[in-house]
Amino acid sequence: MTLQAAGRVRCDRTAAWAALQAHYDAAGRGFDVRDAFAADPQRFGRFSQEAPHVFADLSKNRIGADTEALLLQLARECGLEGWRDAMFAGEAINHTEQRAVMHWLLREPAPAVPPAAPEASGAVAAGRRDVHATLQAMLDFAERVRADDAITDIVNIGIGGSDLGPSMVTKALDDLCHPGKRLHFVSNVDGAELGGVLRTLRPESTLFLVASKTFTTAETMTNAHAARAWFLARGGSEEGLQRHFAALTTNVEAAAAFGIQTTFGFWDWVGGRYSLWSAIGLPIAIAVGAEGFRGLLAGAHAMDEHFRTAPLERSLPVRLGLLDVWYRNFHGFATRSVAPYSHALRRLPAYLQQLEMESNGKGVDAEGETLPFATSPVVWGEPGTNGQHAFFQMIHQGPDILPVEFIVLREPGRDLPEQHPRLVANALAQAKALMQGKASDDGHRRFTGNRPSTFLVLDRLDPPSLGALIALYEHRVFVSGALWGINSFDQWGVELGKVLAKDLEPRLASGNGEGLDASTAGLLRRLAPGG
Numbered sequence: 215m216t217l218q219a220a221g222r223v224r225c226d227r228t229a230a231w232a233a234l235q236a237h238y239d240a241a242g243r244g245f246d247v248r249d250a251f252a253a254d255p256q257r258f259g260r261f262s263q264e265a266p267h268v269f270a271d272l273s274k275n276r277i278g279a280d281t282e283a284l285l286l287q288l289a290r291e292c293g294l295e296g297w298r299d300a301m302f303a304g305e306a307i308n309h310t311e312q313r314a315v316m317h318w319l320l321r322e323p324a325p326a327v328p329p330a331a332p333e334a335s336g337a338v339a340a341g342r343r344d345v346h347a348t349l350q351a352m353l354d355f356a357e358r359v360r361a362d363d364a365i366t367d368i369v370n371i372g373i374g375g376s377d378l379g380p381s382m383v384t385k386a387l388d389d390l391c392h393p394g395k396r397l398h399f400v401s402n403v404d405g406a407e408l409g410g411v412l413r414t415l416r417p418e419s420t421l422f423l424v425a426s427k428t429f430t431t432a433e434t435m436t437n438a439h440a441a442r443a444w445f446l447a448r449g450g451s452e453e454g455l456q457r458h459f460a461a462l463t464t465n466v467e468a469a470a471a472f473g474i475q476t477t478f479g480f481w482d483w484v485g486g487r488y489s490l491w492s493a494i495g496l497p498i499a500i501a502v503g504a505e506g507f508r509g510l511l512a513g514a515h516a517m518d519e520h521f522r523t524a525p526l527e528r529s530l531p532v533r534l535g536l537l538d539v540w541y542r543n544f545h546g547f548a549t550r551s552v553a554p555y556s557h558a559l560r561r562l563p564a565y566l567q568q569l570e571m572e573s574n575g576k577g578v579d580a581e582g583e584t585l586p587f588a589t590s591p592v593v594w595g596e597p598g599t600n601g602q603h604a605f606f607q608m609i610h611q612g613p614d615i616l617p618v619e620f621i622v623l624r625e626p627g628r629d630l631p632e633q634h635p636r637l638v639a640n641a642l643a644q645a646k647a648l649m650q651g652k653a654s655d656d657g658h659r660r661f662t663g664n665r666p667s668t669f670l671v672l673d674r675l676d677p678p679s680l681g682a683l684i685a686l687y688e689h690r691v692f693v694s695g696a697l698w699g700i701n702s703f704d705q706w707g708v709e710l711g712k713v714l715a716k717d718l719e720p721r722l723a724s725g726n727g728e729g730l731d732a733s734t735a736g737l738l739r740r741l742a743p744g745g
């Protein structure tokens with residue numbers, strides 16, 4: 215599909231792009247957030263945004279009203295609204311794989327269709343028919359596992375999108391998790407991970423979930439076969455396998471060939487990194503129950519509706535996505551640090567790394583033409599306050615500008631709530647210090663300030679708020695990807711390494727480097743037994 219046929223215009227081919235460059239040269243480069251606050255008493259209100267379950271303060275960023283107006287013009291000239299509507303209409307916007315992009319459909323409440331929803335296309339109508347029956351079957355299964363005292367350990371075997379979402383969410387909702395179920399997530403093909411988990415388990419009290427959209431991913435299949443061998447070697451029977459293994463996949467035939475009959479399916483229109491809302495979310499449903507899982511979906515749906523219906527200038531995913539474009543393409547900021555001030559959200563940065571960098575880490579536009587500008591920032595981070603005692607030195611005083619995104623909960627979690635004010639005060643203090651800086655004659659003690667940050671606030675970390683937060687990030691990635699003119703929904707960049715690993719693995723035994731480059735051949739010899 216050409217960009218033009220899709221009603222899209224690549225950002226650098228718009229009038230707004232040139233206007234933004236001129237605006238950057240004239241005012242953006244030298245923009246000082248402190249001066250902007252002094253000049254505009256309404257700045258906090260102007261640059262904050264309510265969205266379902268999430269409040270965002272963008273006011274400490276290097277943007278003025280004129281910047282945002284131009285960015286919004288850019289979004290309109292790029293055809294963002296049409297592209298967003300195409301996703302919600304079930305068009306095959308993932309054109310390199312000929313697939314619709316409908317993770318949002320998994321979150322629609324059953325059976326109602328939102329009254330203002332656009333006319334359903336074939337893909338949407340078909341999806342609606344399947345989604346709720348599958349969801350109900352999966353939630354019933356989750357409730358049965360929750361009620362089964364004989365099952366104490368659930369092992370999710372999956373990688374990438376079949377691991378990061380459920381792993382992040384179950385940790386985030388730990389306060390609500392079933393106290394009698396231990397969840398384990400095994401992703402790495404390094405046997406140390408599965409081996410370490412298996413050492414703590416008994417086959418009769420363990421449920422393995424083999425989570426793989428394709429059911430072909432080498433790491434997952436290797437670990438699944440090893441888990442099955444472990445189960446059988448410890449007295450488990452082939453019939454027992456049926457009670458102790460379930461598959462979460464779009465490839466039901468491959469799961470059956472593996473010997474698993476209990477399979478919860480999903481569809482090719484759910485991208486791996488967008489799949490925690492599908493059967494891939496089964497570990498979440500076991501942990502927090504059907505009601506909790508439905509709460510997660512409801513929160514995400516509320517954010518979907520916000521994204522689908524809010525005017526661009528009041529849409530939080532749009533405002534954040536535009537800020538990303540402004541920072542990446544005009545200021546040249548190469549990274550965004552994510553700092554959740556919440557131990558429960560400690561895996562959010564890892565989750566976002568896949569969501570953002572696998573979606574928008576592309577160097578060509580939708581037509582395959584090499585892009586003359588940068589795309590996804592490097593997303594990284596650690597929970598606060600830990601990051602403060604590690605890399606915040608560089609964020610405060612290093613020569614690079616590293617925008618930070620703080621995520622803060624108004625209400626404390628279950629444990630030691632009296633420590634919560636200290637946690638929140640630290641987040642506020644970091645954001646303030648970054649912006650304000652500190653004058654000093656001693657360069658070592660000087661803080662230049664004017665260092666940008668965004669502050670996201672959730673009232674509490676419950677399933678709806680978390681669902682909304684994740685959907686917010688999904689749509690924000692959609693926005694910047696739409697402007698960059700790329701396909702945010704494929705991931706061809708992971709393929710080459712997979713193919714080469716297949717060739718190299720058998721060579722490791724002998725160290726045979728024939729036909730390889732000198733470096734790889736040398737390393738092979740060094741890594742071969744006795745090398």
Ligand SMILES: O=P(O)(O)OC[C@H]1O[C@](O)(CO)[C@@H](O)[C@@H]1O
Binds near residue numbers: 373425428429434708
């Ligand atoms: O769920 P699957 O098919 O095992 O894939 C796992 C992951 O591998 C990738 O295809 C590539 O790393 C991801 O996009 C995906 O989430």
